[in-house]
Amino acid sequence: MTQLVWNGLFVGSFYALVALGYSMVYGIIKLLNFAHGDLYMLGAFTGFAILGAAGGVSSSAALPVLLAVLLATMVITGLAGVVLERVAYRPLRGAPRLSLLITAVGASFALEYGMRVVAGADPRVYPVRLGGTTLEVFGARLTVQQLTLVAVAVVLMAGLNLLVTRTREGRAMRAIALDPRTSALMGIDVNAVISRTFFLGSALAGAAGVMAGAYYGKIDFLMGFLIGLKAFTAAVIGGIGNIPGTMLGGLLLGLLESFGTFWLGGEWRDVFAFGVLILFLTVRPTGLLGERVTERV
Amino acid sequence: MKGPGQDPAAPGPDSALSGSDAPPETGAPQESVPSPGSGSPAETGSAPGSAEARPPGGSRATGPKTRLRGTTKPPTVASRLLQNRWAGLAGLLVAILAPFVNATPYALSVMTSAAIFVMLAAGLNIVVGYCGLLDLGYAAFFAVGAYTSGVLATRFDLPLLATVPAVLVATVIAGIVIGAPTLRLRSDYLAVVTLGFGEIIRITANNLEVTGGPSGVYGIPHLVDGPVAFYYLTVAVVAVAVAGAARLGRSRLGRAWRFVREDEDAAEAMGVHTYRVKLAAYIAGAIWGGLAGVLFGAHLSAISPASFTFLQSALVLMAVVLGGMGSMPGVVIGAIVISILPEILRDLADHRFFLFGVLLIVVMLLRPQGLWPARSKEALK
Amino acid sequence: MTLLDVADLRLSFGGLLAIDGLSFSVGEGEIVSVIGPNGAGKTSAFNCVTGFYRPSSGRIALRGKDLRGLRPSAVAGLGVARTFQNLRLFGELSVLDNVRAGTHLWLRQSVFDALLHTPRYRRSERECTEQAHHWLDFVGLRGDRYGPARALSYGEQRRTEIARALARHPSLLLLDEPAAGLNHGEKAELLSLIRRIQNLGVAIVLIEHDMGLVMEVSERVVVLNFGREIADGRPEDVRRDPAVIEAYLGGEPHA
Numbered sequence: 043m044t045q046l047v048w049n050g051l052f053v054g055s056f057y058a059l060v061a062l063g064y065s066m067v068y069g070i071i072k073l074l075n076f077a078h079g080d081l082y083m084l085g086a087f088t089g090f091a092i093l094g095a096a097g098g099v100s101s102s103a104a105l106p107v108l109l110a111v112l113l114a115t116m117v118i119t120g121l122a123g124v125v126l127e128r129v130a131y132r133p134l135r136g137a138p139r140l141s142l143l144i145t146a147v148g149a150s151f152a153l154e155y156g157m158r159v160v161a162g163a164d165p166r167v168y169p170v171r172l173g174g175t176t177l178e179v180f181g182a183r184l185t186v187q188q189l190t191l192v193a194v195a196v197v198l199m200a201g202l203n204l205l206v207t208r209t210r211e212g213r214a215m216r217a218i219a220l221d222p223r224t225s226a227l228m229g230i231d232v233n234a235v236i237s238r239t240f241f242l243g244s245a246l247a248g249a250a251g252v253m254a255g256a257y258y259g260k261i262d263f264l265m266g267f268l269i270g271l272k273a274f275t276a277a278v279i280g281g282i283g284n285i286p287g288t289m290l291g292g293l294l295l296g297l298l299e300s301f302g303t304f305w306l307g308g309e310w311r312d313v314f315a316f317g318v319l320i321l322f323l324t325v326r327p328t329g330l331l332g333e334r335v336t337e338r339v
Numbered sequence: 340m341k342g343p344g345q346d347p348a349a350p351g352p353d354s355a356l357s358g359s360d361a362p363p364e365t366g367a368p369q370e371s372v373p374s375p376g377s378g379s380p381a382e383t384g385s386a387p388g389s390a391e392a393r394p395p396g397g398s399r400a401t402g403p404k405t406r407l408r409g410t411t412k413p414p415t416v417a418s419r420l421l422q423n424r425w426a427g428l429a430g431l432l433v434a435i436l437a438p439f440v441n442a443t444p445y446a447l448s449v450m451t452s453a454a455i456f457v458m459l460a461a462g463l464n465i466v467v468g469y470c471g472l473l474d475l476g477y478a479a480f481f482a483v484g485a486y487t488s489g490v491l492a493t494r495f496d497l498p499l500l501a502t503v504p505a506v507l508v509a510t511v512i513a514g515i516v517i518g519a520p521t522l523r524l525r526s527d528y529l530a531v532v533t534l535g536f537g538e539i540i541r542i543t544a545n546n547l548e549v550t551g552g553p554s555g556v557y558g559i560p561h562l563v564d565g566p567v568a569f570y571y572l573t574v575a576v577v578a579v580a581v582a583g584a585a586r587l588g589r590s591r592l593g594r595a596w597r598f599v600r601e602d603e604d605a606a607e608a609m610g611v612h613t614y615r616v617k618l619a620a621y622i623a624g625a626i627w628g629g630l631a632g633v634l635f636g637a638h639l640s641a642i643s644p645a646s647f648t649f650l651q652s653a654l655v656l657m658a659v660v661l662g663g664m665g666s667m668p669g670v671v672i673g674a675i676v677i678s679i680l681p682e683i684l685r686d687l688a689d690h691r692f693f694l695f696g697v698l699l700i701v702v703m704l705l706r707p708q709g710l711w712p713a714r715s716k717e718a719l720k
Numbered sequence: 721m722t723l724l725d726v727a728d729l730r731l732s733f734g735g736l737l738a739i740d741g742l743s744f745s746v747g748e749g750e751i752v753s754v755i756g757p758n759g760a761g762k763t764s765a766f767n768c769v770t771g772f773y774r775p776s777s778g779r780i781a782l783r784g785k786d787l788r789g790l791r792p793s794a795v796a797g798l799g800v801a802r803t804f805q806n807l808r809l810f811g812e813l814s815v816l817d818n819v820r821a822g823t824h825l826w827l828r829q830s831v832f833d834a835l836l837h838t839p840r841y842r843r844s845e846r847e848c849t850e851q852a853h854h855w856l857d858f859v860g861l862r863g864d865r866y867g868p869a870r871a872l873s874y875g876e877q878r879r880t881e882i883a884r885a886l887a888r889h890p891s892l893l894l895l896d897e898p899a900a901g902l903n904h905g906e907k908a909e910l911l912s913l914i915r916r917i918q919n920l921g922v923a924i925v926l927i928e929h930d931m932g933l934v935m936e937v938s939e940r941v942v943v944l945n946f947g948r949e950i951a952d953g954r955p956e957d958v959r960r961d962p963a964v965i966e967a968y969l970g971g972e973p974h975a
Contacts, residue, residue: 072527074531139526140473140526140664141703143473144699144703147653147656147699148695148703149696149700150696151692151696152696154696158689158692159689271534271538275535278528313539316535316536316538316539319531319532320520320521320535323524323528324520586837587835589834590833591827591834594817594820597813597817598824601810601811601813604772604804605808605809606810607796608793608796608802609822610797613793
């Protein structure tokens with residue numbers, strides 16, 4: 043039982059990290075960035091490439107090295123997100139929503155199969171795996187590496203939350219989310235803030251990618267597809283556009299999946315998750331913490 | 340691109356889309372359309388049903404003059420050729436003649452697959468092109484159709500044709516199950532939910548015993564004997580399907596779809612029950628996809644979950660976007676290009692999908708209306 | 721004979737009370753103007769009547785039939801048509817198709833008619849097109865009616881929107897600032913158009929800032945301020961009403 047809870051929270055923290063980028067971008071420009079899951083994939087491969095270039099890593103130094111790689115990867119995927127926005131999304135900002143969504147699908151496709159061209163179709167084995175001591179806590183078996191990863195995720199999310207609620211930058215983001223045109227009139231450089239939002243969201247996804255690579259040990263070019271969907275589900279459960287809600291949604295989805303797998307069997311895990319998504323959209327489309335918006339006519 | 344042997348599908352009757360709207364001088368029958376160019380308001384007012392709405396005399400003076408203004412721009416020769424029903428019939432003719440040029444089993448198989456792909460694209464065009472709803476899990480309906488007919492035919496030894504009613508019921512139910520809860524929401528939610536739904540169907544087919552698990556269903560009976568006969572049957576079915584979709588698109592319902600696409604609030608204010616209209620588009624798309632699935636099963640005689648991945652959905656979407664959303668002739672061409680191109684560019688197999696993704700972005704940035712756009716300018720009547 | 725009856729209407733967004741106990745009525749074939757400063761709740765009241773907003777409380781009835789809780793398309797089906805403050809044409813569709821939208825509700829045509837092109841289909845399509853031309857003539861559209869609506873000039877787009885609403889065969893037409901952005905000549909044409917619409921027996925509720933137009937055309941004027949009705953009467957009486965001058969015209973009665 044506690045094992046299920048722990049597994050759920052662990053997977054959920056990954057979902058939450060990826061979902062945050064989804065949610066931030068949606069909150070600010072109302073775009074579902076389908077390529078977001080692929081930035082996670084890009085992060086995993088970037089980390090893979092850096093580690094490969096640095097040569098083997100001795101397992102004693104694994105953790106500090108991994109953290110350094112994590113930071114470098116975050117910068118690179120963040121920049122990739124900025125480029126993506128600049129090239130594919132910004133020119134279409136006034137265009138019909140359908141065009142933007144299709145462009146996002148195209149971007150996702152290009153990233154996935156571009157990576158396939160570069161890295162091949164077969165899964166790659168991550169050059170570093172965190173070996174860990176197993177601890178027993180309340181009857182659940184958890185490893186030091188799991189704890190570390192969750193800790194990193196928590197630190198990143200807390201940092202983001204501080205940024206959005208306490209800083210000038212965060213205030214600008216929230217202002218644009220409410221009304222981009224008025225924000226521009228108030229002297230906010232809307233394009234710059236949107237770029238930085240993409241940077242942050244993509245960097246978090248990249249971090250999650252490296253962590254997933256180091257934890258699961260295998261990466262492939264389609265690994266972002268499913269997690270992109272899951273992250274969206276998490277964002278919807280929590281309330282898309284709402285940052286604490288999204289974190290909550292990620293953890294909740296992890297827990298639901300963990301229990302769903304236990305009851306129904308692993309092969310139904312994804313079906314269960316999407317079932318939850320459809321249920322939520324039917325019953326409470328604004329999510330747990332999202333507020334109802336009256337659309338102006 | 341339209342050379343013999345490469346154009347197996349039927350862009351034919353779809354151009355009925357433009358056919359009855361075409362200018363009279365191109366020879367399309369026009370018996371149903373009056374010539375308003377000569378109509379004075381008085382004449383218009385005498386039409387049945389408009390009696391209560393007769394204009395007071397005031398508009399009489401401006402009437403004929405404004406009419407003339409409205410008809411000063413004749414369509415160009417090129418657009419007359421493109422918008423003409425004969426272009427469609429010529430396409431159908433090419434599809435019929437293609438086997439005489441090249442009838443190797445391989446060529447026939449490629450052409451049959453392309454025709455089925457055209458039908459998928461026509462169905463998705465109803466949802467995405469006409470109604471503006473992004474469906475990223477369209478392969479799910481394809482799968483529902485293929486599996487329903489395949490499983491029924493192999494388990495109960497039914498002829499494939501006898502499974503069609505069940506396929507219709509199953510696809511309509513699938514369309515309602517997925518559309519009913521999500522069509523009330525913002526359109527971008529629909530995109531992700533359909534994506535998830537596509538995965539649900541594929542994983543379910545993969546997990547269930549009745550669907551044969553990962554190895555799928557095999558030994559699906561043929562609809563007719565011989566690949567040539569099946570090719571012609573497919574072309575006939577697809578031609579009817581494409582024409583049907585185009586006709587729906589031009590009707591009252593089709594107009595309502597476009598009103599919803601353009602502006603949901605304004606459509607609602609005009610009395611269009613937007614939810615019901617969207618659901619109708621979704622169900623129509625589901626039926627087209629399901630029937631294409633029946634053809635698919637009959638063509639390959641074996642189906643497995645691997646045929647119904649997100650990749651398949653994305654390729655159909657690509658065909659619709661490339662050809663021109665909402666334009667049936669464009670979508671048919673787009674589908675043929677997308678399905679034949681890989682056969683020609685075999686060497687580029689690795690780069691293919693990467694290029695498709697880039698192409699999708701480039702099309703949306705530079706030519707969002709597609710290769711063969713839907714008319715934004717209405718042909719003269 | 722009362723056509724539209726709005727009683728004690730209240731509407732709040734979150735904590736903000738946009739309409740606070742509004743009551744007014746419109747008789748068959750009457751032209752009523754609703755005026756008031758920006759943010760007084762005029763458009764919100766329109767949106768309540770047409771079903772786009774759900775009022776918090778109050779009564780809205782058309783010929784005695786309750787309109788509350790109906791979706792906008794159902795309200796339209798009962799004979800209410802509207803235009804939008806900031807033009808909501810179907811920009812990419814042809815002008816003719818835009819007006820055809822108005823015929824949607826009364827066009828008798830099934831999916832099978834459309835698939836088989838039955839005589840009934842041909843008849844209804846012909847009628848639909850004739851109607852669209854008829855109403856474009858009626859509003860005096862001069863632009864290209866086969867081209868996309870977005871290509872029309874602003875004034876022509878306004879006209880098209882009215883034609884589209886009229887093709888609904890409404891008994892009540894709600895016009896939301898139809899004169900906004902029109903030049904002097906176009907305003908004069910609008911005035912005569914409104915008169916012609918009235919001659920068809922259609923009642924009109926007009927939200928308008930142009931006092932010249934309001935005073936010229938209205939039979940009755942309702943004045944709103946802060947979601948409340950502060951005056952209701954004949955134009956010349958309302959113009960002299962001290963509360964109106966105070967609240968709406970401020971210190972400078974320019975009408």
